[in-house]
Structures are given as structure tokens and as C-alpha cells.
Amino acid sequence: MLYYLTEETKYATCGADILFTYINALKQMKVHKDGAMNSGWMFPTDHLYEARVIGAQLPIIYDFIYPYLASGGQVYDLASAKLTNFDFTTAQGVIGTYVWLALNKGLLDSNWPVLESSSLVHNILALDDKQQIKKFIPYYTHINTKNQASLKKVAEHFVNQGDIWPESFQYSRHVAGFTVYLMTLLDRYDPSLKLGATYPNIPGAFTSYYNLEYPNDESPFIGDGHRTYKIDYADLENSLLLAKLNNNKQQEQYFTSYLSSSIKNGLYDRGHLHSRSYGASPYFTPLQLLWSVNKIQSETDIDVTPERPRSLRLEFAGMNIQRNISKINPVKNSLMAFVAGGSYIHGHASGMDMELYGQGHVLGVDGGKGTYRTDIHENYYRLFAAHNTVISNGASASKNGWINLGINRVQSELMEPAAGDVGVSPNHSFSTSSFYDEYNLVAPAQHERTLALIKLDDTKGYYLDIFRAKSDFQNQYHDYVYHNIGDQLTITSNNQMVDLVADHDRYQASAKLAWITTGQRGYRHPGWHFFDDVKTKSHATEQFEATFTASKLGDKSISMRALIPAGLNIDISHVNAPKAYGGTAPYNSKPLPTFLLRHQGEAWDNPYVVAYESITEGENYAVQNVERILANGIFKGVKVGVKLNGKLLTQYILVQENSEDRYQSQKLGINFKGRFAVITLDDQQHPTEMYLGAGSYLHYNQHKLTAKPGSNSAYIAY
Structure with a gap:
């Protein structure tokens, strides 16, 4: 690229030597065409990785230094320690092989085709034969293979304005970013393709992630996600260019105004290159110098942090989001919660999960994700016990779907305000969601959750959680599980500490289940054998107060109190769960205090009821x-x-x-x-x-x- 920008031969010789060395290495290696679904070349068992770190890079080098090579420029041969002529035939063979690998290796119904598409498109455009380029471009634009999805198939997930790719959020963002890049690349190469005009909802996805966030700009934790994400302004720059190429005035105005306002507010600095990613990702950074418009000017300033809608539905995740935003110190005093659960790539077998926000932090947290392929990740973080849900018969489980983590999607039965609406009351909102625990290892169970946000004034409010559960199992029982960040959890009744008794064996049965790692076909559902220091009070009907206190979130302690009304015969347990990766530091590295409520028999006609309220030290409930x-x-x-x-x-x-x-x-x-x-x-x-x-x-x-x-x-x- 420096050769392209400066026309100085010394840069061309450097790039050509690197390219020639890789090509010589590859031609001596076996292409694993008859191997497994993800077999590759330099990485024999991981084409998904190779496509990003090698396959997508070599054709870029070739394109940029081609004028030097075509004019007779020589390359350094490591074997002979001499200069030699570049081998165009071998180079074209390497490029053609990477096209073949992208089309014939990989997993179709996932984000893999998008992650491999940069290798596919880059290598197609690096073919010397223009007829071959014409032949293969349709395999990206609209022709699918059994291992590679076309742009047309990818776009089926972006039918409506605001749609996002149906995976946990970091994968979803990558899909949108990579796809917008390739659409821009091809529309620059052949303006008649008009991919940006055909699929405008794909860059439109970047406007949706903000509306999913908490008042502190953190994201709900669903599946193998993360809590925070930085805005990738390179994606927005590409979206602006794509809009210009396709004469999409509405998107052009939006992205221009958004970028311009971000610059004026000090959120975005175009005077520095974006950080280089050294992970498994194509090298996009120089596009700022090569593609971006020279100057972004807008007569319209827009609010890049507008008020988010009170309610949203994210269908693929079975998610209902509710908010009540305070006018006084909104980050601290606002309410937000979600109920979610579904089967999707990188999703979890969570059942009907919930997170609760308070005092500027996500307090009632999802467990998050661990390290892939480890015991605790596969048999805890991805299963019911790591989530704020209900486990029926000690056996809520998953089946089929992505790596056998399939569950039924949580259905939205009622929500006021409806998704995107203003609502009739400034102080009240609620949702009722349902979930069928079909793959329960003992007997299926029906769940229904009503979650209400009750605002009392601009600094006070609480959540009311009502969870019904029933099963046809004769000896049915149901466990309500709630995790909250904190240093300690105290359980009281009538202002007296509850006498809890050590209960080590209560949740250990699942540890005896088989963990079948081959094909990820079997897990130790529901995952609660990872709970530690279990203490229980059995057969109680009185009111309980479970109070979580976190002293390291700031200058003052923050508490979340759960009031559990009398009138349902329960066992109440206090446990330490594994750390929550989605917790605010330092609580993402500490055991997570958790309580469970168990009722023998159905909990439908008389359900679980818990009122949650958070305060900062010095305030009163x-x-x-x-x-x-x-x-x-x-x-x-x-x-x-x-x-x-x-x-x-x-x-x-x-x-x-x-x-x-x-x-x-x-x-x-x-x-x-x-x-x-x-x-x-x-x-x-x-x-x-x-x-x-x-x-x-x-x-x-x-x-x-x-x-x-x-x-x-x-x-x-x-």
C-alpha cells in the first residue's frame, strides 16, 4: 500500500518478497480438499481462521504490487538466496485454491460464510482472467453452495429496517461490518451491481445496536456476548461511502450527520488511523486513506445519544426490553430490564432469562461466557443455572439447534408499551413472556413471567417479577434462580438473620451426567453443580429479604434488595455461583452471590413473586x-x-x-x-x-x- 501511495520501489520489493515466500511455502503444502468441513491449507483443520489471516491478505498484496511485478520486478528467493522472477502461474494457483476453499469448506447456516467472504471476494478479484472474475462474482452476490452463503442469503436476515444478524451481539456486529465492506468493495469495482441499493437494511443495522443498550451504554448480555462494545467508525465510514455510491440520500444524510456530530462532540477523531487488529480479521485499516471521503460536512447536527425507546422486541433472541428513564441523573436513577431466551448461533440454553439495572450498573446479571470448549463454559455458562431463570424438576435442558443448545424461543404474550410505543403511563410498564421447557430431561414444563417496572418518582422505582411454572411430572418442583453482583448476600426475615444450614449435595446430581464433547452432543444440565458453599432453609412460608451489597462500584456501596412475600412454601438457598463475566469490575472476577427458591409442586396458581429495589448508600428503600x-x-x-x-x-x-x-x-x-x-x-x-x-x-x-x-x-x- 505504501508502494501504491508513494510509487517508491523499495516498498514494492518488500511486499513482493513477503508474497513470494508465502506462495512458495503454500505450494509445498497439501490442500486438504478431502478433509473435514473446516479443513484448510496452511491451517489443515481451520479454514475459518486461515481465510481471515492468510486467504484474505495475500490477494491484497498481489493487487497492490502487481504493477511492479508485471514490469519485470524480481523477488528474493529464500532457498537460493538470489533474486528471481515472480512465478505468476503458481500465484494464480494459490489464489484459485483459496476461492475453492471458501466455496467448499465451512458451515452454511452461521456467521462463517461472512467471515470467509473477504477471502472469497479478494481472491476472485485477484484472478488475472477477467472471465474467471465474471464467473465467480455471482458466488458471492447471489449463488449459494452447500458450504458458502451468498450475500443474497445473508440479506434474508435483514428484511426489515433495523434488523440485525441473529447472533450474540459481537458476532452480529462483525457480520454487518464485513458485509458492508464487501458490498462497498464490489460496488466500487462494478457500479452496475448496486448491492448497496439492493440491500440497504444491512448498513441500517448499525443504527439498531444503540437502542438495545442500558442507560450506562452497556449492552444486555445474551449468548456468547460481551458487556461493552466500541462504535466502529470504520463501518460507518463504509456505510456512508456505500450510500453515496448508490445515491441513497437518506442514508447518506444520516451517516454524514452522525459522523459530523460525533466529530464535533469529540467522540471521533478522523486525524488518526484506526487501531490495527491483529486478531483473525482482514486488514481494513488503510481504507481510511484509500476510500473515505475527504471531508465530512453536515448542516444538520444530530443527537448521537438520543433517548432510547421505552420498549423493544428482538425476535430472534426472544427478548423484550423495557425502560423507564429518569429525568434526574438518568444513568443512576433509570430503570431497565429484559426478559429473553432463544435458540441461535452462539446462544445459550438459558430458559427465560432476566437482567436488572440499577444505580448506574447492571446488578442482576447473566453469567456471561467463559473460555470456549472448557468444562465450566459448556456445562455452566451456556446452561440454565448461569441465568436468572427457573429450572424445573432439576432438569431443564436443551436439544438440537446450534451445538445441541436448542431451546424454544421465549414468546411475547403481552407488553405495554408495545415495542416502539410511547406508553400510556409515565410510571408503569410491564411484559408477560412465556417459555416451553420442552427438552426438560424429566418432563416438559410451562413457564410464564410477568415483569413490571414501577416508577415512584424521578429517583425511586422497583421491579416486580412474577414467575409461574408447572409440569406434568408427578413429583414436580421448580427452582427460581437469581444472581446479583456484590460482596455479600444476606437473607433475613422480620429483621432477623435466617438460619441457613449447609446443604452441599442439593445441586450436585447434574455433575454425574455425561459430557459428550464429540459434536457437543451432551451437557451436564442444568449446570448448577458449579454452585459452591450452598446453605438452605427448608419448608418456609414467611416473607424473606435477600440483600446484595456491592462496596466496590464507587465511593458508596450499592445494594439490591429482593423482597419475597409470604404465602408460598419454599426452600430458600444461598450459594456462590461462578464469576459473572458480564459483571462490572471487580465483580467480573469474584464469585457471584445467588439465591434460589424451590417449591415442591406446581408454582402456577400461586407463583413466585419477588420485588427488587436498588439503592445507593445513604438512601432508604x-x-x-x-x-x-x-x-x-x-x-x-x-x-x-x-x-x-x-x-x-x-x-x-x-x-x-x-x-x-x-x-x-x-x-x-x-x-x-x-x-x-x-x-x-x-x-x-x-x-x-x-x-x-x-x-x-x-x-x-x-x-x-x-x-x-x-x-x-x-x-x-x-
Whole structure:
């Protein structure tokens, strides 16, 4: 590239010597054409790696120094220690072989074809025969092989505006970035292809990741993901160029304005080359010098950190995201949570997972990922026990799908506000999700989770988690699992420490299951044999308070308290789980405090109920107590006692299984038909708010709230 920029021969001789040495080495090695699915050449068992670190690089060197070689420039031969003529025939053979490997090796239904496509396209364009180039380009643009997906097939995952590639987020981002690069490369090579015009939703994916993030700009942890991601401005520069090449004025204006605003705000500096990646990735860095527009100017400044939507649905991950953003110190005081679970590449057998945000941090965390192919990664981090979920019959498991981690996708039953909507209430939102634990090793189980965000004012709020579980297994039991970062977990009842008894054997049965590493066909479900220091109190029906305290997140300690109301016979256990890679440092390197609730029998008519509230040291909890509301033994919701700014409030949060269900209480003055509602009363028992999240009507004494026409929600503040 320096030769191209300066036309100084010394750079050409350096590049030519490197190229010639590699080609001579490769021609002496066996091409493993008859080997396994991922067999290669210099890396006999890993074409996926070789395609990125060698296959994608050699044709770039060849293209840039071709004028020197074609004019008779010689190369240094290591064997003879002399200058010699370049062997074009052998070089073309190497290039053709890498085209063959990309088309005939690899895994079709994954991100592999995209990761291998840079090698495929680079080597096609380095062929000396123009007819051969014309022949092979369609194998990237629209012709699939049994081992290599075309751009057309990749684009099937980007049908709607805002779609992202269906894998955990870092793989998803790479797919979009590599694909936009290759679309830009080919549209520059042959403008008649118009790939950017055909598939505009692929660069459009870069606008979606921001909306998935927490108020502190961290990402939800799903599958083999990470907590934080840097914006790759090189991808945005390519997206801008692609828009220009295809006369996409809308995207051109957006990416120009975004980059311009990022520069003005000091977030992006075009005066320095992006960092070189030395991992398994093609070498894209010089494109800043070769492709990028000279100057980015926009008359329109845009907010590059706009307010994120209150709710979102990410279908492939079975994810419902809910937010309630505070106007006062939003990073600290906002609420955000998600419920998710699904089967996808690099996904986990998580069941119906949940994360909770508070005080500027993700506190209720997913376990994350470990080191691939290790025991703890495959038999803990990828399985149910590493997630905030419910395990049924001690045997929730996966089957089929990606590396036998297939589970049913979590379904969205109800959500208010609906994905992308504003919502009827500034203070309330909820989602109801369902999951069928079909591959349970004992008997299938049905799960349903209602998660509500209840905002009390601009600094206070809490989450209410209601989890139903049932199975046809005669001796069914269900374990509610919750992990939270912290230095310690204390479990109390009525302000007294609960007497927990050592219980080493409780979760150890899964350690005896077979771990079949060949083809990753068998795991030690549900993975909870990695729990340590297990202590339990059995057969309890009283209210419990489980308080997690983290003293190393800043100058003041941060606590998350879980209030577990009385009225369900449970065993409560305190364990230390393996460290959570998704936890805020230093808690990503410490054992993760965790509690479990076990109920023998179904937990459907009377489900698990937990109210979660976080505070910073020096603050007081607003939620004082939580009581179950039952009618003929059927759960109808909770009564929550709140103390806010010295004033006592009462909230009735009503939750029913079906939209036609009714709850009437003359004593309480409540008449409700529907699935979810909230009544907030002051200390005189006068309503201050009524929220109909999903239902037909909500009455409190003489106060009546009816769903709007064409809707099943409504809200009123008094």
C-alpha cells in the first residue's frame, strides 16, 4: 500500500518478497480438499481462521504490487538466496485454491460464510482472467453452495429496517461490518451491481445496536456476548461511502450527520488511523486513506445519544426490553430490564432469562461466557443455572439447534408499551413472556413471567417479577434462580438473620451426567453443580429479604434488595455461583452471590413473586413490604407498601392469567377485568394513579378507568 501511495520501489520489493515466500511455502503444502468441513491449507483443520489471516491478505498484496511485478520486478528467493522472477502461474494457483476453499469448506447456516467472504471476494478479484472474475462474482452476490452463503442469503436476515444478524451481539456486529465492506468493495469495482441499493437494511443495522443498550451504554448480555462494545467508525465510514455510491440520500444524510456530530462532540477523531487488529480479521485499516471521503460536512447536527425507546422486541433472541428513564441523573436513577431466551448461533440454553439495572450498573446479571470448549463454559455458562431463570424438576435442558443448545424461543404474550410505543403511563410498564421447557430431561414444563417496572418518582422505582411454572411430572418442583453482583448476600426475615444450614449435595446430581464433547452432543444440565458453599432453609412460608451489597462500584456501596412475600412454601438457598463475566469490575472476577427458591409442586396458581429495589448508600428503600393477594387460593396480585419522601403509599398490582379473568373485592373496593393493572393510593386511601396495562376496565370505589377504543390500556393521574 505504501508502494501504491508513494510509487517508491523499495516498498514494492518488500511486499513482493513477503508474497513470494508465502506462495512458495503454500505450494509445498497439501490442500486438504478431502478433509473435514473446516479443513484448510496452511491451517489443515481451520479454514475459518486461515481465510481471515492468510486467504484474505495475500490477494491484497498481489493487487497492490502487481504493477511492479508485471514490469519485470524480481523477488528474493529464500532457498537460493538470489533474486528471481515472480512465478505468476503458481500465484494464480494459490489464489484459485483459496476461492475453492471458501466455496467448499465451512458451515452454511452461521456467521462463517461472512467471515470467509473477504477471502472469497479478494481472491476472485485477484484472478488475472477477467472471465474467471465474471464467473465467480455471482458466488458471492447471489449463488449459494452447500458450504458458502451468498450475500443474497445473508440479506434474508435483514428484511426489515433495523434488523440485525441473529447472533450474540459481537458476532452480529462483525457480520454487518464485513458485509458492508464487501458490498462497498464490489460496488466500487462494478457500479452496475448496486448491492448497496439492493440491500440497504444491512448498513441500517448499525443504527439498531444503540437502542438495545442500558442507560450506562452497556449492552444486555445474551449468548456468547460481551458487556461493552466500541462504535466502529470504520463501518460507518463504509456505510456512508456505500450510500453515496448508490445515491441513497437518506442514508447518506444520516451517516454524514452522525459522523459530523460525533466529530464535533469529540467522540471521533478522523486525524488518526484506526487501531490495527491483529486478531483473525482482514486488514481494513488503510481504507481510511484509500476510500473515505475527504471531508465530512453536515448542516444538520444530530443527537448521537438520543433517548432510547421505552420498549423493544428482538425476535430472534426472544427478548423484550423495557425502560423507564429518569429525568434526574438518568444513568443512576433509570430503570431497565429484559426478559429473553432463544435458540441461535452462539446462544445459550438459558430458559427465560432476566437482567436488572440499577444505580448506574447492571446488578442482576447473566453469567456471561467463559473460555470456549472448557468444562465450566459448556456445562455452566451456556446452561440454565448461569441465568436468572427457573429450572424445573432439576432438569431443564436443551436439544438440537446450534451445538445441541436448542431451546424454544421465549414468546411475547403481552407488553405495554408495545415495542416502539410511547406508553400510556409515565410510571408503569410491564411484559408477560412465556417459555416451553420442552427438552426438560424429566418432563416438559410451562413457564410464564410477568415483569413490571414501577416508577415512584424521578429517583425511586422497583421491579416486580412474577414467575409461574408447572409440569406434568408427578413429583414436580421448580427452582427460581437469581444472581446479583456484590460482596455479600444476606437473607433475613422480620429483621432477623435466617438460619441457613449447609446443604452441599442439593445441586450436585447434574455433575454425574455425561459430557459428550464429540459434536457437543451432551451437557451436564442444568449446570448448577458449579454452585459452591450452598446453605438452605427448608419448608418456609414467611416473607424473606435477600440483600446484595456491592462496596466496590464507587465511593458508596450499592445494594439490591429482593423482597419475597409470604404465602408460598419454599426452600430458600444461598450459594456462590461462578464469576459473572458480564459483571462490572471487580465483580467480573469474584464469585457471584445467588439465591434460589424451590417449591415442591406446581408454582402456577400461586407463583413466585419477588420485588427488587436498588439503592445507593445513604438512601432508604421505598418498598416497605409486599403481600400476596389471593382469591380462592388463586394469585391475583400483590399489595405493596411504599414510603416515599416521608409519605406512605399503597400500591395494588393486579396480575391475572387470562384477559377475561375478573377480580372483585368489596373489602378493597376493587373491580378489575384483565391481565395487568396498578392502583396507587395515598395515606388516606385516595387514588393518585390508576393504570390499566392490559384489560377491559379497572374500578376503585367510585373511580373508573376503561380501556381506550381499539386498545386494552389506559392511565389516569389524580
